[in-house]
Amino acid sequence: MADMIYPPKPRPGDRIAILSPSAGLPAVFPDVYELGLSRLRDEFGLTPVEFPTTRAAAASARERAQDITAAFADPSISAVMASIGGDDQITVLRHLDDDVIRANPKPFFGFSDNTNLLNHLFGLGVVAFHGGAVMTSLARGGAMHPLSASSLRAALFTPGWHELTASADFGDEPNDWADAALRAVPPPMSPADGWTWEGPQRVVAGPLWGGCLEILSWLLQAGLVAPPERFDGHVLVLETSEDMPSAADVYYTLRSMGERGMLGRFAAVLVGRAKAWNFDRRNTAEQKAAYRAEQRAAIRRAVAAYAPDAVLVFDLDIGHTDPQQILPIxxxxxxxxxxxxxxxxY
Structure with missing residues (x-):
């Protein structure tokens, strides 16, 4: 098993690079972006530092890669955080200077399309953090969810072990960024039922790997994931995005991981609560419950077939739902x- 490097952590007062490695949404929704920046300053005591493409609406993959490499190379920068996700970060990876990044490891925070960078850093032997983008949990309407804030603070500043907790409430209906009046209004939340544990009742320990399932599928198709044996004894992390993939597509991706000889190597599988609502698919509570149940059944089916000895946990507060806890990939x-x-x- 390759040794992983935990990069040095920033301290309050340090400079943190804010990048847009995927979509340039700070240019489209500057007020939302500025709200997230202000909380980084006021609540976490960090100094955000923008790079040339951070607010660029249509920067090329090469230009975005140059900013990533420059942020890691800059000795005045203590950590790197994505502004938001997107859908084309996979095109950025081949333009990165891996020697520079490997020689200057820093904590990177992001999720969704940033699963690309999380996996890339994993391949370089650098621990990175799933969660914490500027325009999502940091720019949440009203205030950050307390669980999101405490998890991000611990991941940023506190080394050592951190116990995850199941949230008492959750949401997957974010405020409309086009409505400035909602900046001070918390998004709707619902009672949460906690985690669901399945599989063997045993204790497992190992490194985390994974992220947004749709992005993992793309990485697998592009041959950008480590060989199956690299994942022996690891803990797989899965969550899905606002694209809301069908239960069949979720199963097919995991089945392919199984046929690859990969899925069965994981000692445990941690699954985020599925996001079941988006502005173009405004599901009712009953439709949301049905969608989540179908996704759980699909994952359960694949794990039973290919990783029956894995501990399986559903409905973690990670990824695309609110609150968002940070995981060290x-x-x-x-x-x-x-x-x-x-x-x-952390």
Missing amino acids: GGDARVDGVARRISVR
Whole structure:
């Protein structure tokens, strides 16, 4: 198993690079972006530093890669955070200077399309952090969710083990960014039922790997994922986006991972609560519940076929739903199927 490097953590007062490695949405919704920046300053004590493409609406893949490489190379920068996700970050990866990044490891925060960079850093042996983009949890209407804020603060500043907790509430209906009046209004939330544990009742420990399932599928198709044996004893993280893939597509991706000889190597599988609403698919509560149940059944089916000894946990607060807890990709995790506790090392 390759040794993973935990980059040095920033401290309050440090400079943090804010990049747009995917979509240039800070140019489209500057007020939302500025709200996230202000919270980084006021609540976390960090100094955001923008690069040439951070507010560019249509920067090329090469230009975005240059900013990523420059942010890692800059000795005055202590951490790197994505503004938002998108859908084409996979085109950026081949333009990166891996020697520079490997020689200057820094904590990187992002999720969704940033699964590309998380996987790339994993391949370079650098622990990176799934979650924490500027325009999502940081720019949440009203205030950051307390669980999101505490998790991000711990991941940013506090080394050592951190126990994840199941949130008492959750949401997947974000405010409309086009409506400035909603900046001060929290998004709608619903009671949460907690995590669902399945599979063997045992304790497993290993490095985390994964992210947004749709992006993982693209990376697998492009041959940009490590060989199956690299994942022996790892803990797989899965969550899905506002694209709301069908249960069949979720199953097909996991089935392909199984046939690749990959899925069965994971000791545990952690699954985020599926986002089941978007502005173009405004599902009712009943439709949301049905969608989530179908996705769980699809994942359960694939895990039973290819990884029957894996501990399986559903409905974590990660990724595209609110609140959002941070996971260290490549970092250590403990999944206790007996006591039903999950800890990660930040």
